[in-house]
Amino acid sequence: MLKDAAGVTQELEDLEQQLAAAWKTGNCEAWGAIVAPEWSVIHITGDVMTRAQALEMCRHPEVTLDSMTIDDVSVRSFSDAAVVTGRTTVIISGATPETVQLRFTDVFIHRDGRWQVVASHATRLA
Numbered sequence: 001m002l003k004d005a006a007g008v009t010q011e012l013e014d015l016e017q018q019l020a021a022a023w024k025t026g027n028c029e030a031w032g033a034i035v036a037p038e039w040s041v042i043h044i045t046g047d048v049m050t051r052a053q054a055l056e057m058c059r060h061p062e063v064t065l066d067s068m069t070i071d072d073v074s075v076r077s078f079s080d081a082a083v084v085t086g087r088t089t090v091i092i093s094g095a096t097p098e099t100v101q102l103r104f105t106d107v108f109i110h111r112d113g114r115w116q117v118v119a120s121h122a123t124r125l126a
Contacts, residue, residue, distance in 0.1 A: 024068040028058035041120035080110040101125040
């Protein structure tokens with residue numbers, strides 16, 4: 001049985017934070033546990049990336065992340081589905097440090113007693 005709307009909102013906000021923390025620390029197993037097998041994302045490049053491709057990127061990152069924060073999160077739940085939007089700010093270290101901000105949309109479904117993200121979209125902010 002699903003929690004009340006406030007409980008669902010808090011659970012999904014927490015999952016977004018867990019996704020970001022797992023990605024930043026390279027905990028690909030934890031990240032993958034929240035992401036459904038059929039998940040895909042429309043990446044900031046405009047390319048479609050599958051879960052398998054994202055896990056490979058997680059395991060072999062091309063850049064080092066100094067920080068990754070999620071804020072401005074909004075949750076809209078619909079029984080066993082939910083749409084979560086928010087903003088991610090990433091600080092990339094290296095010879096030329098860079099800050100990247102993006103807006104994201106994650107679509108979650110509740111199955112087998114837990115929430116999993118099944119589709120995502122990211123748009124880079126100027």
